Amino acid sequence: MAPQAPSRKSADPTQAIAPQLLAWYDANHRELPWRIAPRELAKGVRPDPYRVWLSEIMLQQTTVEAVKPYFRAFLKKWPDVSALAAADNEDVMKAWAGLGYYSRARNLKACANAVAAGGGAFPDTETDLRALPGIGPYTAAAIASIAFNRPAAVMDGNVERVMSRLYEIATPLPEAKPEIRALLETLVPNDRPGDFAQAMMDLGATVCTPRRPRCMLCPLRDDCLALAHGDPEFYPVKAAKAEKPARRGAAFVAVRPDGAVLLRKRPEKGLLGGMTEVPTTGWTARQDGATESDAAPFPANWQKAGNITHIFTHFSLELHVFRAEIHQIATPNDHFWAAADDLHGEALPTVMKKAIEAAIPGATRKPHSIRPKRPK
């Protein structure tokens, strides 16, 4: 027995990460509508998989603040997965309107249908979760760990950033993902894996931020290689991104004397799939400004009402908005009239609300529940 160097296990950074992070998480708990209070969690209460799933889908590429009201509204309308499965597709799209990435809503409904058809219980393993529509590697791991206490490697944008800095990963994203995942797997604890995952994401969201990280407040500052070497903000290294092209088109807001507006439904697939719109021309890259009213869906006294611009992920759009008062025109095929009072409840994406607002200011605003204009 040759004498070994003294055991330094307690000083092994890898072993220390999870406990340090969890201690920080416990001391900095964030109240979120889909989270179980620490007191309940300590008693062994598990989160409702339906709520975990719903929140995770909504949180994909979407900020916490944007999700909160939608999460509450969905939970009130559809308290469990069987209720959501029994809902109309159209009602789900209407409830999702404004949140973006509408394929998520279609997949959400498809997933609810699948789970309900299978008895109403969500799968409790990454592999089985991954097979459901709208659930990719991240969401499968998140649900498995948070709802079912499984030690899965939950890797989102926050975790990638934290790990890139902690280990000073020089490989650019997304190429570095496998490398980061391998390191992450060495950190995931068997005890409280769900809290570990949420702690990593909270840390990325509140301390290890993309710009101006608050390293002085970081529970992992003593282990962070990027900080030790001086420039955490430099990480993660990312590949250069492409320029976004510009597109133009015209939108036509037809208004009846009673204030109703002519709408139609977009194709199920593709941009704003399954959502509602006002009639528009195609959105082309042409720069000649030829978005004239002669391209209107039908002849009318089209008046220019203004221009709106909207930035999508991969292109910018300028829409020339035209308005016309319509009296006796037959409703075109596949179109419908939405009453003025119902506009705010239609499945209108933000870009379409902007177009309608340009023609009829205030038209898509949700009316106040209290109307203090009662006669005496």
Place this chain on the structure above:
DNA sequence: CAGACGTGGAG
């Protein structure tokens, strides 16, 4: 694998 796919907030 790279591109499609929304929106609103922060700096």
Place this chain on the structure above:
DNA sequence: TCTCCAAGTCT
């Protein structure tokens, strides 16, 4: 104004 980007997934 403008760039970045937020708890990604699908094709």
